[in-house]
Amino acid sequence: MEERDLQNLSEKEFIEQYQQTEKDKYEKPSITTDMVIFTIDTEKVSDKRKKAEKELQLLLIQRGGHPYKGDWALAGGFMGIDEDVDTAVQRELKEETGVDGVYAEQLYTWSAVNRDPRMRIVSVSYLALVDQEKLPPLRAGDDADDVRWFTVKDRVVDSWDEQSGSTIRRTEEIELELTSGEITVSATIERVTVTEGANTKTAVKVTKQDGIAFDHAEIILYSLERLRGKVNYTNIAFNLVGEEFTLPDLQQVYEVILGRNLNKVQFRRHVEDMVLDTGRELRTGAYRPSKLYKYNAAWVHNQLK
Amino acid sequence: MEERDLQNLSEKEFIEQYQQTEKDKYEKPSITTDMVIFTIDTEKVSDKRKKAEKELQLLLIQRGGHPYKGDWALAGGFMGIDEDVDTAVQRELKEETGVDGVYAEQLYTWSAVNRDPRMRIVSVSYLALVDQEKLPPLRAGDDADDVRWFTVKDRVVDSWDEQSGSTIRRTEEIELELTSGEITVSATIERVTVTEGANTKTAVKVTKQDGIAFDHAEIILYSLERLRGKVNYTNIAFNLVGEEFTLPDLQQVYEVILGRNLNKVQFRRHVEDMVLDTGRELRTGAYRPSKLYKYNAAWVHNQLK
DNA sequence: GTAATAGTGTCTGTTAGACAGTATTAG
DNA sequence: CTAATACTGTCTAACAGACACTATTAC
Numbered sequence: 114m115e116e117r118d119l120q121n122l123s124e125k126e127f128i129e130q131y132q133q134t135e136k137d138k139y140e141k142p143s144i145t146t147d148m149v150i151f152t153i154d155t156e157k158v159s160d161k162r163k164k165a166e167k168e169l170q171l172l173l174i175q176r177g178g179h180p181y182k183g184d185w186a187l188a189g190g191f192m193g194i195d196e197d198v199d200t201a202v203q204r205e206l207k208e209e210t211g212v213d214g215v216y217a218e219q220l221y222t223w224s225a226v227n228r229d230p231r232m233r234i235v236s237v238s239y240l241a242l243v244d245q246e247k248l249p250p251l252r253a254g255d256d257a258d259d260v261r262w263f264t265v266k267d268r269v270v271d272s273w274d275e276q277s278g279s280t281i282r283r284t285e286e287i288e289l290e291l292t293s294g295e296i297t298v299s300a301t302i303e304r305v306t307v308t309e310g311a312n313t314k315t316a317v318k319v320t321k322q323d324g325i326a327f328d329h330a331e332i333i334l335y336s337l338e339r340l341r342g343k344v345n346y347t348n349i350a351f352n353l354v355g356e357e358f359t360l361p362d363l364q365q366v367y368e369v370i371l372g373r374n375l376n377k378v379q380f381r382r383h384v385e386d387m388v389l390d391t392g393r394e395l396r397t398g399a400y401r402p403s404k405l406y407k408y409n410a411a412w413v414h415n416q417l418k
Numbered sequence: 419m420e421e422r423d424l425q426n427l428s429e430k431e432f433i434e435q436y437q438q439t440e441k442d443k444y445e446k447p448s449i450t451t452d453m454v455i456f457t458i459d460t461e462k463v464s465d466k467r468k469k470a471e472k473e474l475q476l477l478l479i480q481r482g483g484h485p486y487k488g489d490w491a492l493a494g495g496f497m498g499i500d501e502d503v504d505t506a507v508q509r510e511l512k513e514e515t516g517v518d519g520v521y522a523e524q525l526y527t528w529s530a531v532n533r534d535p536r537m538r539i540v541s542v543s544y545l546a547l548v549d550q551e552k553l554p555p556l557r558a559g560d561d562a563d564d565v566r567w568f569t570v571k572d573r574v575v576d577s578w579d580e581q582s583g584s585t586i587r588r589t590e591e592i593e594l595e596l597t598s599g600e601i602t603v604s605a606t607i608e609r610v611t612v613t614e615g616a617n618t619k620t621a622v623k624v625t626k627q628d629g630i631a632f633d634h635a636e637i638i639l640y641s642l643e644r645l646r647g648k649v650n651y652t653n654i655a656f657n658l659v660g661e662e663f664t665l666p667d668l669q670q671v672y673e674v675i676l677g678r679n680l681n682k683v684q685f686r687r688h689v690e691d692m693v694l695d696t697g698r699e700l701r702t703g704a705y706r707p708s709k710l711y712k713y714n715a716a717w718v719h720n721q722l723k
Numbered sequence: 724g725t726a727a728t729a730g731t732g733t734c735t736g737t738t739a740g741a742c743a744g745t746a747t748t749a750g
Numbered sequence: 751c752t753a754a755t756a757c758t759g760t761c762t763a764a765c766a767g768a769c770a771c772t773a774t775t776a777c
Contacts, residue, residue: 681739681740683739683740683741683742684738684739684740684741687738687739688739701749703749704748704750705748705749706746706747706748707748
């Protein structure tokens with residue numbers, strides 16, 4: 114194999130040479146992080162006869178400048194040249210929410226060529242979960258007009274299959290609706306999954322978006338589904354409750370995430386090994402108090418999934 | 419909220435202005451893809467009395483230039499400014515292996531500040547699976563000295579827990595060994611998982627590496643574990659067999675990936691809904707022939723995980 | 724006592740895991 | 751027939767899902 118001139122140098126010389134002549138040969142994209150931060154909030158109910166329901170909420174920031182001025186976007190920001198993406202996320206999270214060391218898991222890297230009209234931006238998205246109780250009050254940052262928690266609702270509006278030969282094409286139309294007080298933003302997402310042999314390819318398209326900036330509707334939906342998947346076989350939900358919690362409360366967290374009611378017995382069996390009885394109780398009304406539990410740090414899930 | 423001067427422009431004007439003055443204000447990293455391409459190869463056994471065993475293999479490229487000259491690295495390359503990462507991966511895969519449209523799933527984005535001595539490089543890694551039968555013969559590319567398939571072996575050498583208060587610290591020492599004929603490269607990886615309350619943080623460190631370039635040992639281990647996890651609840655393994663296959667063969671693919679033997683009855687029950695009987699048979703020896711199956715495109719897994 | 728919510732005992736149907744059997748082939 | 755591998759019937763233990771029951775509290 115032929116060696117190029119550069120390769121006859123020592124490694125040290127090569128790197129010096131490279132940094133002078135090769136490093137900026139090609140145009141580079143910018144790297145940002147996008148954070149999908151979820152929390153569970155207890156709905157404020159004036160009617161005392163009704164039980165307060167929990168809600169899954171998501172932090173959005175109203176854009177103060179172009180592009181998508183006035184629309185709502187995920188928190189995030191540029192990665193510094195001297196930090197890695199994980200550090201950038203934790204730094205941004207602290208700047209945006211004031212909380213340190215929250216759960217943040219890397220999700221996916223978004224790189225569509227035109228996802229930002231300003232320039233080429235590749236964004237690494239993170240799923241973050243914070244306990245509402247630990248949060249200080251929100252305040253808008255420099256380049257934001259407003260910051261708010263939005264209640265998340267999504268539903269599959271329509272879904273159908275088409276078959277042609279051995280190819281199956283499944284189309285799903287999904288509606289995402291985010292509400293914060295009088296403000297509602299929404300998007301309609303079309304997901305087409307084509308299965309040909311064992312090969313499955315998924316294409317996602319936002320067909321309508323109202324008040325949501327960039328490709329953030331798609332990122333939010335992706336995070337939501339990942340969160341739902343992980344709830345069942347990891348301890349991820351425990352990041353959304355305080356240090357001590359009751360099982361009815363924990364069950365409600367699961368129910369809100371999954372969007373369906375769970376059977377009490379089965380739920381308790383499911384989390385049995387993940388919790389430890391603190392011996393304390395919580396009295397909240399004219400009925401039997403709940404036991405308070407804490408997370409069992411010794412719990413391990415048997416299988417990597 | 420105060421508006422900056424830039425923000426008094428129309429969106430179109432803003433973007434033009436931005437691209438002239440703001441776009442390159444900060445130093446940017448380069449973006450590359452790293453591909454962990456697995457295949458299943460049937461071991462060549464000269465002794466005809468022994469049954470041929472399958473092996474999990476992985477494609478590595480010997481570096482022709484600095485840094486890590488002579489070491490083995492994952493295939494990959496720079497993302498062009500006019501393509502997204504998925505396109506870059508498929509392009510590189512075709513260049514490296516000659517195969518079009520293989521299964522490739524985005525895994526994780528690696529961004530440690532010093533992962534490349536030349537400059538700041540953020541790399542999006544992909545897990546790719548190819549069927550050995552479809553592969554044309556390998557040939558080394560421009561900047562590579564050699565390209566080879568390496569048999570993958572990993573094992574947990576040691577593992578222990580330390581508890582201090584409510585914090586549990588689990589340390590695992592993992593050895594990764596890649597062999598191709600007379601060549602063996604290896605790495606020792608130490609993974610420390612600290613659980614504090616519900617919060618679990620994992621730190622991975624390569625403590626020894628011999629013949630493997632960059633942080634690729636860590637990426638390979640990560641991919642291997644993801645592959646193992648996904649085998650159980652997705653159709654991912656079908657990308658490693660041909661269009662038609664026998665159940666004993668498919669079972670061996672599962673066994674090689676998981677690194678343990680599976681029960682035949684249970685395995686067959688597990689894949690029952692994922693396969694279709696073709697009505698054909700495969701004769702390979704002086705015994706009962708196996709039925710040939712193909713993938714059942716109508717299969718859907720119930721749960722997103 | 725009642726109303727409301729917390730928590731448990733137990734039945735049932737499904738799935739995972741293992742064993743021992745039968746089936747089919749070449750020679 | 752034998753040896754070798756493919757495939758199946760069936761037992762058992764574990765788990766998921768549902769229902770009905772008991773327990774504890776404020777009033």
